[in-house]
Amino acid sequence: MNAAARMKDHIDATLRDPRWSQLRNRDRSADGSFWYSVRSTGVYCKPSCAARPARPENVAFHASREEAERAGFRPCARCHPERVRETLRYGIGSSPLGLLLVAASERGVCAILFGEHAKALEADLRQRFPQADLSRDDGALAGTLVQTAALIEHPHAPFDATLDLRGTPFQRKVWEALRAIPAGATASYKEIALRIGMPDASRAVALACGANALAMAVPCHRVIRGDGALSGYRWGVERKRSLLAREARA
Structure with missing residues (x-):
């Protein structure tokens, strides 16, 4: 794919992203949920920034200030995104x-x-x-x-609460795949990697599971090793074993 085609894909993806609309509308309610960087200026901003609107070809979205800074961007001097609390x-x-x-x-x-x-x-x-x-x-x-x-x-009971999922695009993709595993079933890290279209990302899937902050609502306890053995669990392997045993009986 040549540079022009890559740029077109980037612009199309940016315009389809719901965060683009929040950015364009300077949506204050979105502050703290994501940040965006502007390649042409080298800064990153919060969604409500009053600066001149950025062009979509120059915009990238970030799940955290730290992610934007790791990508080489500095805080905007107008909206001070590093001060958002x-x-x-x-x-x-x-x-x-x-x-x-x-x-x-x-x-x-x-x-x-x-x-x-x-x-x-x-x-x-x-x-x-x-x-x-x-x-x-x-x-x-x-x-x-x-x-x-x-x-x-009662693992089959619906969980009606709205979730505020925070992570990188890759992590959120993994977490959505975990939410699709029904109670009573399990999947390996390799299987999750295949489901998200990244067959070589088993290790990254495991790291995303470890970064999950929403026990049970994002059921990382349903991910096991390829040989069927239990792997680690942020809240203890015994809790993982107990959750899976309850789900198998339900």
């Missing part, structure tokens, strides 16, 4: 597999974490969302906590 509300409750933390942004549930101690869960949340202000509100998250804990014993 948000407040995440979270609640902690009990479950058959230990304590459960659920956190939500304005866009939806962004974290479901297992743990043994509340302080450790809060530290994990803070590490995953270092730029956010955290506010504990068990009452506001009570319903979501109950619904989430119910997934352990």
